[in-house]
Amino acid sequence: MGSIQLWTYGMVGLTFGLYIFIAWRSRVADTKGFYVAGGGVPPLANGMATGADWMSAASFISMAGIISFTGYSGCVYLMGWTGGYVLLALLLAPYLRKFGKFTVPDFVGDRYYSNTARVVALVCAIFASLTYVAxxxxxxxxxxxRFLEVDINTGVIIGMCIVFFYAGLGGMKGITWTQVAQYCVLILAFLIPAVAISMKITGNPIPQLGFGSTIAEGPHAGRFLLETMDAIQKDLGFNGYTSAFGPGNRSMIDVIAITLALMVGTAGLPHVIVRFYTVPTVRGARLSAGYALLFIAILYTTAPAVSVFARYNMIDTLENVAYAEAPSWFKNWEETGLIAWLDKNGDGKIQYRAGKPFEGKPSFTGQAGPYGQQVITNAPTPNGNELYVDRDIMVLANPEIAKLPAWVVALVAAGGLAAALSTASGLLLVIASSISHDLYYRVLNPQATEKQRMLLARIMVGVAVVVAGYFGINPPGFVAQVVALAFGLAASSFFPILVLGIFSKRVNREGAIAGMVAGIGFTLVYIAQTKFMGVAPWFFNISPEGIGAVGMVINFAVTCVVSSLTKAPPMYIRELVESVRTPRGAGEASGH
Incomplete structure (x- = not known):
């Protein structure tokens, strides 16, 4: 244990030092450097930075954890996020880059010739970004x-301070080059344990192939890994790992809705879109989109393998094992309250079955039970399951479960932090630029000096960090679920307005404002009802994570209907739309 902690302090200290050094070297004094890194980032570097920006704590920590527990239906996150990135790269990025504005509200305000539309877009951007950053x-x-033995609240505060330093100091320029370093850290941290565990379980060093291979040794040797997982799951009362749409799984319409909400939410996420303004040309935007897709695919094709390896190893090391003989990884994680055991039948053994072990999350008294375990005060639920596992620990605990060296465990911790901090910094910049540029400079005070705008932007980064920290300490769900809600809000507000703004000359400001308000309004009400007010999902049983797809359809419909019933946009707006869609040369948007 001491060895893991020592390695973790070393790895985390080294990577944090690197990020701070890069931020200090990249510090900026003007708004163009702060918002879009001066527009001079090479496409390859921008592709890596986009990959890091894109692959958040949800991708690194939580996506594999959810697939690990839900099997096939958990892959909605994988399909939605990957498909969404393709949609963004093909449908939006090059056109928005050619338009040449700093932010999404800037595009909305100018394309729909309305400060009201700009402010509505700004509010939507802040809502989506704050939900995501939580x-x-x-x-x-x-x-x-877990790894630095501080409570979660202290951990969040440390993370807030680090992000504030390099987002506030270097702006987009500092964030971009920091994210290049963070991509290298997080991808190595994800791949090294995946390769080692794939080799251990299946004898195949390529996780994507090991996932579909046979088990190399032990009681299940010679059987396919997925076939074995199906059998183990069913024996313990869970649904089959590879089964789809049956009882206990998500319905087909829910899977489609979540996948669609994640796809179009991706394409509407402001912190990813702004990355395409940081390259010098439209061709550079297309190139960096291609590079980013490659860098993202490396992690996303590995995640399903990591999921099944972690699940197989966890059940293999814990099921029906006496608590006194439980492996060290279990005892280490038990201290965080993210995994817990309640001995219902008094036999001193860990029984893992389908169902909740007790009401709510574990609530420890601090006393030792008869087997040396922490005593839990929560009322037990009437089923045979005695084990509580928070899904978000699976990737982080995976190297310990597989008994990999301490330095690998520490590297995964550093990778998880890199993934979370890289995305958080991009989101905080969106919030800061939305208020300082889109609200203050473009609406309230067009005469504001460069110095005033920079000062306000840095203050807004600080305010956003504090709000994000509060939601990090009091989160409304698992990491991936919280992020899915952000995608739903982006899907129902931005995507229709961006697509119609680029591809339709007839859509006007009245339609855009009505569509955004209707789309995000419906989505917010549904999420609030089902997440916080105890109302069962009532629209075709679609879960709150997928309702953004319905909000998007409402937005499209309202925008088109209202636009057709009101006055067409002015001629200069129609000419602007035509020029954005017509490829007249890669350098045009940058004034070359």
């Missing part, structure tokens, strides 16, 4: 609480 802060807290 998930990152929870990820930071989980990593710190």
């Amino acid at each position: 998930g990152q802060m929870r990820g930071v807290g989980i990593v710190f609480s």
